[in-house]
Amino acid sequence: MLRAMGCWQRLLLFGGVTLRGGGGAGVPLGGSRVLVCGRQLSGADSEALKQRRAQIMSRGLPKQKPIEGVKQVIVVASGKGGVGKSTTAVNLALGLAANDSSKAVGLLDVDVYGPSIPKMMNLKGNPELSQNNLMRPLLNYGIACMSMGFLIEETAPVVWRGLMVMSAIEKLLRQVDWGPLDYLVVDTPPGTGDVQLSISQNIPISGAVIVSTPQDIALVDAHKGAEMFRKVHVPVLGLIQNMSVFQCPKCKHRTHIFGADGARRLAQTLDLDILGDIPLHLNIRETSDTGQPIVFSQPESDEAKAYLRIAAEVVRRLPPPLKKGDVPGPRDQTSKIRGSRSYADETKYGLLRILIKPLIFTEGYSH
Ligand SMILES: Nc1ncnc2c1ncn2[C@@H]1O[C@H](COP(=O)(O)OP(=O)(O)OP(=O)(O)O)[C@@H](O)[C@H]1O
Ligand SMILES: *[C@@H]1O[C@H](CO)[C@@H](O)[C@H](O)[C@H]1NC(C)=O
Ligand SMILES: *[C@H]1O[C@H](CO)[C@@H](O)[C@H](O)[C@H]1NC(C)=O
Numbered sequence: 001m002l003r004a005m006g007c008w009q010r011l012l013l014f015g016g017v018t019l020r021g022g023g024g025a026g027v028p029l030g031g032s033r034v035l036v037c038g039r040q041l042s043g044a045d046s047e048a049l050k051q052r053r054a055q056i057m058s059r060g061l062p063k064q065k066p067i068e069g070v071k072q073v074i075v076v077a078s079g080k081g082g083v084g085k086s087t088t089a090v091n092l093a094l095g096l097a098a099n100d101s102s103k104a105v106g107l108l109d110v111d112v113y114g115p116s117i118p119k120m121m122n123l124k125g126n127p128e129l130s131q132n133n134l135m136r137p138l139l140n141y142g143i144a145c146m147s148m149g150f151l152i153e154e155t156a157p158v159v160w161r162g163l164m165v166m167s168a169i170e171k172l173l174r175q176v177d178w179g180p181l182d183y184l185v186v187d188t189p190p191g192t193g194d195v196q197l198s199i200s201q202n203i204p205i206s207g208a209v210i211v212s213t214p215q216d217i218a219l220v221d222a223h224k225g226a227e228m229f230r231k232v233h234v235p236v237l238g239l240i241q242n243m244s245v246f247q248c249p250k251c252k253h254r255t256h257i258f259g260a261d262g263a264r265r266l267a268q269t270l271d272l273d274i275l276g277d278i279p280l281h282l283n284i285r286e287t288s289d290t291g292q293p294i295v296f297s298q299p300e301s302d303e304a305k306a307y308l309r310i311a312a313e314v315v316r317r318l319p320p321p322l323k324k325g326d327v328p329g330p331r332d333q334t335s336k337i338r339g340s341r342s343y344a345d346e347t348k349y350g351l352l353r354i355l356i357k358p359l360i361f362t363e364g365y366s367h
């Protein structure tokens with residue numbers, strides 16, 4: 001049974017998560033923090049680890065490391081929950097693949113609290129392990145997918161906090177064998193919390209797209225989201241408006257429920273470009289909720305075309321991928337970040353990094 005559990009499950013043990021057990025019953029697991037692939041860290045190892053951690057913390061700067069094999073990471077975020085972020089992530093991934101069929105696309109769901117990619121991509125099951133003990137993504141509609149939802153029971157209460165979430169994120173970032181990917185689309189949990197920050201600090205992100213609805217409240221949150229990414233020097237590619245236009249399914253008449261120039265005003269206020277508008281449409285909800293994403297199932301529909309246009313916009317705005325051996329330049333050169341960071345920002349984020357760092361650098365880090 002221990003063998004059958006697989007390494008990735010054991011890797012999560014120190015997260016204290018309840019995992020799928022052999023006989024249906026959940027196995028409550030906790031405590032043992034130093035189990036790495038069944039290998040107990042020796043005293044010397046953990047000493048070395050402590051030193052390494054101290055070293056990194058003393059520098060105050062996170063050591064970003066690309067995900068093996070992945071050329072460009074695109075993060076889909078929103079300030080507010082339930083604005084259609086996951087639906088956008090799924091259809092954007094499919095749209096990127098449709099934009100250029102020679103590109104390999106992956107989808108990573110780091111919404112550890114409420115993963116929705118398994119359902120939307122009609123996938124379930126446990127990832128297999130590769131020879132070097134990395135999880136293999138699950139594949140559907142030509143997209144390689146990885147989600148916390150594959151690793152935990154759907155009904156399991158996900159009441160993780162802090163450390164556990166961080167080590168789960170670390171596993172999703174570092175212990176997946178993606179193979180060569182041109183684009184990795186990352187679906188994030190709502191808000192601008194530790195998860196977003198830790199991802200921004202651990203891996204180089206080519207660009208973030210912010211999904212929002214045109215209501216004031218959502219816009220305020222979108223603004224916060226954009227600001228957060230700017231502060232950690234992630235280029236914000238633009239804003240995607242969900243539900244800005246209602247198109248009558250019968251007569252095709254389009255109604256701007258929130259006013260037609262809302263978008264433009266919003267773009268100005270946030271100093272962001274609008275990548276596109278997703279209409280409010282029953283088709284989108286149905287296809288998304290039944291695991292038949294609209295870009296795949298009805299590629300000729302207007303709704304799918306809205307996502308395809310956004311994918312093309314994203315491709316157009318992405319900075320060219322770094323080649324192996326290139327020294328990453330200052331990120332702001334390729335982004336459209338305007339305005340400069342203040343000293344106060346620097347200090348605040350430096351501090352945050354130091355506070356959060358010990359939570360992120362867990363034992364499984366590859367050397
Ligand atoms: N443009 C749209 N028209 C109609 N329904 C939509 C549209 N976009 C998303 N939906 C539906 O809205 C619901 C919420 O969408 P989704 O799960 O993508 O939001 P989310 O921002 O990822 O939510 P969360 O913050 O919980 O992760 C889903 O049922 C989805 O099918
Ligand atoms: C793909 O994206 C590029 C860059 O935006 C665009 O010029 C091209 O028309 C797109 N192709 C398709 C098939 O959508
Ligand atoms: C997109 O997401 C909303 C969230 O309410 C969802 O209900 C609707 O389904 C789509 N539109 C937007 C923006 O809200």
Ligand SMILES: [Mg+2]
Nearest residue numbers: 085086111116
């Ligand atoms: Mg979601």
